[in-house]
Amino acid sequence: MREYDVIVVGAGGAGLRAAIAAQEAGADVAMVTKLHPVRSHTGAAEGGINAALREGDDWHDHAYDTMKGSDYLGDAPAVEALTRESPKETIQLENWGMAFSRDEDGVVSQRPFGGLSFPRTTYAGAETGHHMLHTMYEQVVKRGIEVYDEWYVTRLAVTDEDEPEERDCHGVVAYDIKRGEIEGFRARDGVILATGGLGQVYDHTTNAIANTGDGVAMAYRAGVPIEDMEMIQFHPTTLPTTGVLISEGVRGEGGILYNSEGERLMFEHGYANNDGELASRDVVARAELNEVAEGRGIEDEYVHLDMRHLGEERILDRLENILHLAEDFEGVDGLEEPMPVKPGQHYAMGGVETNEWGSTCVNGLYAVGECACASVHGANRLGGNALPELAVFGARAGRHAAGDVDDEPEITTGWDEDSEEGENVSPVPLGEADLPSAAKGALADGGRSSPPSAGADGGAAAEASAPEGVVEEAVQAERTRVHYLLEKEEGVNHAEVRADVQETMTENVNVFREEGALEDALADIREARQEYQHVTVEDPSRTYNTDLIHTIETRNALDVAEAITVGALARDEFRGAHWRKEHQERKDDEWLKHTMLSWNDGSPGLWYKPVVLEGENKSYEPKERSY
Amino acid sequence: MSTQHEHTDDGEPETPGDRRRAEKAARAAEREQEAADAEPDLGDDAVTLKVFRYDPEVEAKAEPRFDTFRIPFEKGMTVLDALIAARDTYDSSLTFRHSCRQAVCGSDALFINGRQRLGCQTQIADLEGDVVRVEPLPHQDVVKDLVVDMEHFYDQMEAVEPYFQTDETPDDDLEEQFQTPENREKIKMSTRCIWCGACMSSCNIAAGDNAYLGPAAINKAYRFAMDEREGENMKEHRMELIEQENGVWRCQTQFSCTNVCPKDIPLTEHIQELKREAVKSNLKFW
Numbered sequence: 008m009r010e011y012d013v014i015v016v017g018a019g020g021a022g023l024r025a026a027i028a029a030q031e032a033g034a035d036v037a038m039v040t041k042l043h044p045v046r047s048h049t050g051a052a053e054g055g056i057n058a059a060l061r062e063g064d065d066w067h068d069h070a071y072d073t074m075k076g077s078d079y080l081g082d083a084p085a086v087e088a089l090t091r092e093s094p095k096e097t098i099q100l101e102n103w104g105m106a107f108s109r110d111e112d113g114v115v116s117q118r119p120f121g122g123l124s125f126p127r128t129t130y131a132g133a134e135t136g137h138h139m140l141h142t143m144y145e146q147v148v149k150r151g152i153e154v155y156d157e158w159y160v161t162r163l164a165v166t167d168e169d170e171p172e173e174r175d176c177h178g179v180v181a182y183d184i185k186r187g188e189i190e191g192f193r194a195r196d197g198v199i200l201a202t203g204g205l206g207q208v209y210d211h212t213t214n215a216i217a218n219t220g221d222g223v224a225m226a227y228r229a230g231v232p233i234e235d236m237e238m239i240q241f242h243p244t245t246l247p248t249t250g251v252l253i254s255e256g257v258r259g260e261g262g263i264l265y266n267s268e269g270e271r272l273m274f275e276h277g278y279a280n281n282d283g284e285l286a287s288r289d290v291v292a293r294a295e296l297n298e299v300a301e302g303r304g305i306e307d308e309y310v311h312l313d314m315r316h317l318g319e320e321r322i323l324d325r326l327e328n329i330l331h332l333a334e335d336f337e338g339v340d341g342l343e344e345p346m347p348v349k350p351g352q353h354y355a356m357g358g359v360e361t362n363e364w365g366s367t368c369v370n371g372l373y374a375v376g377e378c379a380c381a382s383v384h385g386a387n388r389l390g391g392n393a394l395p396e397l398a399v400f401g402a403r404a405g406r407h408a409a410g411d412v413d414d415e416p417e418i419t420t421g422w423d424e425d426s427e428e429g430e431n432v433s434p435v436p437l438g439e440a441d442l443p444s445a446a447k448g449a450l451a452d453g454g455r456s457s458p459p460s461a462g463a464d465g466g467a468a469a470e471a472s473a474p475e476g477v478v479e480e481a482v483q484a485e486r487t488r489v490h491y492l493l494e495k496e497e498g499v500n501h502a503e504v505r506a507d508v509q510e511t512m513t514e515n516v517n518v519f520r521e522e523g524a525l526e527d528a529l530a531d532i533r534e535a536r537q538e539y540q541h542v543t544v545e546d547p548s549r550t551y552n553t554d555l556i557h558t559i560e561t562r563n564a565l566d567v568a569e570a571i572t573v574g575a576l577a578r579d580e581f582r583g584a585h586w587r588k589e590h591q592e593r594k595d596d597e598w599l600k601h602t603m604l605s606w607n608d609g610s611p612g613l614w615y616k617p618v619v620l621e622g623e624n625k626s627y628e629p630k631e632r633s634y
Numbered sequence: 635m636s637t638q639h640e641h642t643d644d645g646e647p648e649t650p651g652d653r654r655r656a657e658k659a660a661r662a663a664e665r666e667q668e669a670a671d672a673e674p675d676l677g678d679d680a681v682t683l684k685v686f687r688y689d690p691e692v693e694a695k696a697e698p699r700f701d702t703f704r705i706p707f708e709k710g711m712t713v714l715d716a717l718i719a720a721r722d723t724y725d726s727s728l729t730f731r732h733s734c735r736q737a738v739c740g741s742d743a744l745f746i747n748g749r750q751r752l753g754c755q756t757q758i759a760d761l762e763g764d765v766v767r768v769e770p771l772p773h774q775d776v777v778k779d780l781v782v783d784m785e786h787f788y789d790q791m792e793a794v795e796p797y798f799q800t801d802e803t804p805d806d807d808l809e810e811q812f813q814t815p816e817n818r819e820k821i822k823m824s825t826r827c828i829w830c831g832a833c834m835s836s837c838n839i840a841a842g843d844n845a846y847l848g849p850a851a852i853n854k855a856y857r858f859a860m861d862e863r864e865g866e867n868m869k870e871h872r873m874e875l876i877e878q879e880n881g882v883w884r885c886q887t888q889f890s891c892t893n894v895c896p897k898d899i900p901l902t903e904h905i906q907e908l909k910r911e912a913v914k915s916n917l918k919f920w
């Protein structure tokens with residue numbers, strides 16, 4: 008068993024920042040990541056980092072924009088932490104050498120972005136995430152932080168008290184992809200999850216193939232509630248063939264959306280008379296789909312994004328990467344013709360419930376970055392608000408885990424006196440699948456795979472509850488699961504199960520949501536879960552077995568897809584990115600609250616928690632959100 | 635920590651578990667072969683992939699070989715798309731790295747029709763010939779199928795102190811450093827590297843000499859040496875690093891790295907510029 012003070016799972020922007028902060032606070036840190044750090048999807052971020060850096064701007068305005076953008080489902084203490092600390096973190100990145108674009112006078116450049124009252128999106132060309140990721144990784148190399156790359160974390164080592172709020176996280180179990188061995192990692196002070204997005208539950212997404220929601224699913228099964236999972240952002244400008252993102256920066260710089268009639272749709276069809284193309288993402292995504300539905304789409308599928316009028320010089324200077332993406336992935340020359348675009352899954356606003364320090368309700372377990380829900384994005388994330396979230400909350404959680412913080416959090420985690428029990432909305436059972444043949448089936452999905460604990464024997468039980476014992480037990484459970492998957496003879500392939508999930512999610516749990524379709528999706532997911540009980544790994548090898556990894560990821564995708572859909576069905580209102588056909592109103596009387604889902608050892612239950620609109624010095628009163 | 639079960643490399647199964655595993659492997663190999671040989675009639679619109687296979691642990695793959703897959707062609711299909719289709723429909727043990735699908739993560743540098751390219755950035759329609767031949771990056775140890783060992787590449791990257799350092803350590807209060815747009819432009823191309831390893835794999839010198847830093851690492855050094863924010867002393871330090879015997883002087887200006895870099899980084903030019911700088915700064919001391 009390996010031992011560290013703090014273990015960071017995932018090495019995208021959030022994980023790297025957390026590791027640096029924990030180490031600076033004196034902790035012995037290791038990072039465990041399924042991809043080499045520079046392969047993380049933070050590298051794909053294009054547009055920029057929101058930070059109130061300049062005279063005339065103010066973090067309070069940034070906070071206000073973010074609360075409004077969230078459609079009042081963001082928690083003010085988290086939003087204020089984000090906006091207050093983003094300038095410092097952004098300058099920190101600059102000090103670490105990040106190659107931001109520069110104005111004539113040598114200061115870092117900023118540009119307008121959707122939903123912002125000030126052009127505060129700080130950028131490095133149209134490849135801001137690439138620069139941010141590499142800059143942070145460079146600092147990790149400089150500090151000599153240990154990185155276990157191509158190690159896949161399969162399970163958290165969490166104790167099993169009845170109430171999640173009483174559980175402790177003592178480490179993780181990881182599978183060394185190159186060697187095919189399972190090992191335990193004990194964390195003396197904390198485990199920080201930074202596993203990123205979950206876009207792979209959809210089939211048209213800007214997310215990487217590795218974005219399978221592992222961290223969310225693992226924390227969920229360990230008892231941590233997951234929050235506002237239905238809140239999925241669909242980005243309005245992705246390339247139709249691949250889902251590759253065309254940054255909002257294009258519209259920020261002045262790019263225009265046209266329908267098949269050549270009309271500037273955002274204005275001519277009244278979707279956003281003030282902000283036009285720069286209205287919030289949910290507004291633009293719906294506008295495009297509406298145009299297509301009303302017969303004004305191109306090839307019945309997409310609209311055009313035109314940036315030619317910006318001129319070659321400006322495009323090359325600020326958006327060069329966009330030209331490469333359009334050329335390589337859609338065969339279009341953005342200097343000569345408009346680019347075809349349509350909405351695609353982009354970002355998960357929901358995730359593992361945390362407070363404004365990244366702590367979950369399980370002692371010693373943290374979550375930061377896209378896998379977490381503090382919540383700073385509520386029902387709709389503003390473009391340029393995720394990258395600062397990685398830095399701000401990565402740093403906060405890193406310091407906290409290393410024992411460097413003793414502030415009392417404003418946001419509570421876990422069940423508390425303000426929580427409210429929810430009703431079951433699902434037409435089919437949720438959670439753990441029925442088992443085809445007692446024990447074996449459970450192993451296929453890793454569900455109840457802990458070996459029965461040593462009950463009667465007091466000595467063994469005490470040993471098992473010691474931190475090392477908890478990790479060791481988790482290791483045994485995972486060895487059994489992997490062994491089972493590798494040994495199983497005949498069955499279905501994970502790719503089929505994954506494709507079924509993606510198909511139903513794309514069909515039924517997309518931008519426009521209807522009750523019947525959501526119910527169908529739950530039934531489909533249930534079926535996929537049953538299928539998964541028969542999953543088999545064809546590749547028998549212990550060397551770099553991606554068949555095995557994808558099989559385990561698919562299990563995670565199932566849990567995550569189900570959670571998104573249940574939340575979407577429960578929330579019968581229209582808020583932010585969540586549009587419901589039968590419920591076209593934002594219902595503040597009823598729904599100023601977060602959707603919470605708890606695993607409950609295999610029989611998930613919904614409950615609710617009020618949103619926190621009280622900031623440090625003011626309250627953010629819900630207003631109508633128009634752009 | 636020991637593994638649950640050990641492997642016997644020489645084929646003689648020892649435990650029932652080992653035997654089952656061996657049998658399973660044999661069956662898997664058979665299935666693979668069948669899948670690979672079966673050529674469903676896909677009409678004219680099909681791509682033929684010839685893919686390198688190797689797994690030291692699986693008997694049927696312990697000797698490197700090529701498998702053939704026929705995949706239905708779709709408009710806009712990349713080599714990565716075709717590999718994924720081959721894996722997900724015919725043989726789930728087909729192994730390769732991939733993640734972003736958009737040429738930023740650097741996972742899928744492969745040897746495609748005799749040239750280093752990113753699978754995700756290579757349109758099948760742009761390739762010549764009827765067959766797409768996919769091999770792991772040459773000059774690197776193969777771990778399995780198309781996966782190569784990147785450790786050596788990472789070591790070389792880390793050997794050049796690939797992190798920003800300034801002459802003066804700034805005090806606690808963070809302040810923005812200035813950089814002229816011209817200087818940012820100067821380092822721009824060098825900052826685009828995605829650590830894919832294509833350049834290193836294409837370089838004859840690096841192939842023959844493991845100690846050579848190689849184009850990507852030297853480019854990384856260039857990125858910092860040319861950044862005016864680092865300061866003069868640091869620049870001198872950086873020049874020393876790349877001037878050492880395994881540094882810039884090894885480059886014989888063959889341009890192979892520049893030709894394959896998926897990010898169009900003018901690697902050879904950067905190396906040449908560093909050589910000129912080195913000469914200049916050495917003259918200064920004479």
Ligand SMILES: Cc1cc2nc3c(=O)[nH]c(=O)nc-3n(C[C@H](O)[C@H](O)[C@H](O)COP(=O)(O)OP(=O)(O)OC[C@H]3O[C@@H](n4cnc5c(N)ncnc54)[C@H](O)[C@@H]3O)c2cc1C
Nearest residue numbers: 017018019021041042049054055160203376377391393394
């Ligand atoms: C195309 C695109 C463009 C974007 N542009 C912007 C933008 O301009 N501005 C903005 O603010 N936001 C943007 N976003 C959003 C933002 O980039 C992401 O939300 C953010 O980068 C996620 O960072 P992360 O560190 O949470 O996760 P990631 O960077 O995805 O990293 C996840 C890490 O977790 C590891 N991991 C995952 N599962 C496991 C496991 N089981 N075991 C071990 N390791 C694991 C992976 O190896 C990886 O290192 C964009 C997103 C996309 C997709």
Ligand code: SF4
Nearest residue numbers: 827828830831833895
């Ligand atoms: S320099 Fe180019 S080819 Fe070499 S590793 Fe970087 S991106 Fe790849």
Ligand code: FES
Nearest residue numbers: 734735739740754
């Ligand atoms: S898959 Fe990321 S570079 Fe090709």
